[in-house]
Amino acid sequence: MEYVIAIFIGLLYAAGVYLVLRRSIVKVILGILVLSNATNLIIFLAGGLKNSAAAFIPEGAQTVDPTTVSDPxxxxxxxxxxxxxxxxxxxxxxxxxxxxxxTGTHDLDQLKNTDQR
Structure with a gap:
């Protein structure tokens, strides 16, 4: 499962970089948002994927195996x-x-033609 998520993260980074390199300011903003989501996923993947209980220790438990709880x-x-x-x-x-x-434009290349003074 980690491999599938890692490939998806790579695709998100590629799409984010592609959007950031576009000329439209809207696409640059969308690229930044996609890059931030990809970064969130990579932090989540670095924490490890476990099919286990939550990170709560039951009351009265003397010892808890750290491999059975997820990292919060x-x-x-x-x-x-x-x-x-x-x-x-x-x-x-x-x-x-x-x-x-x-400026009246979304295109970053046309910005140099919109000098006000």
Missing amino acids: VPQALILTAIVISLGISAFLLALKYRYFDV
């Missing part, structure tokens, strides 16, 4: 990264809206 740290990191990614995407969309109001 990568999951917490991904949750934090998702929240940060949501804030960044909202900022980028507001920036794109203002960018289009000022």
Whole structure:
């Protein structure tokens, strides 16, 4: 299963880099979002995939085998990264809206033709 997810992560990185290298500012923003999702998946994969119980230790248990519980740290990191990614995407969309109001174009190559003064 890890191999399938690793191939999917590679495809997401390839699609994200392809979108970032495009001329449209909308495609650049979408590429950044795809790259952040691929990074979240690679952090999740680094934590290991286990078909086991949650990371809670039952009350009264003397010892718990660490191989039977999943690691909560990568999951917490991904949750934090998702929240940060949501804030960044909202900022980028507001920036794109203002960018289009000022310049009148989405194309980054046409930006040098839109000098105001």
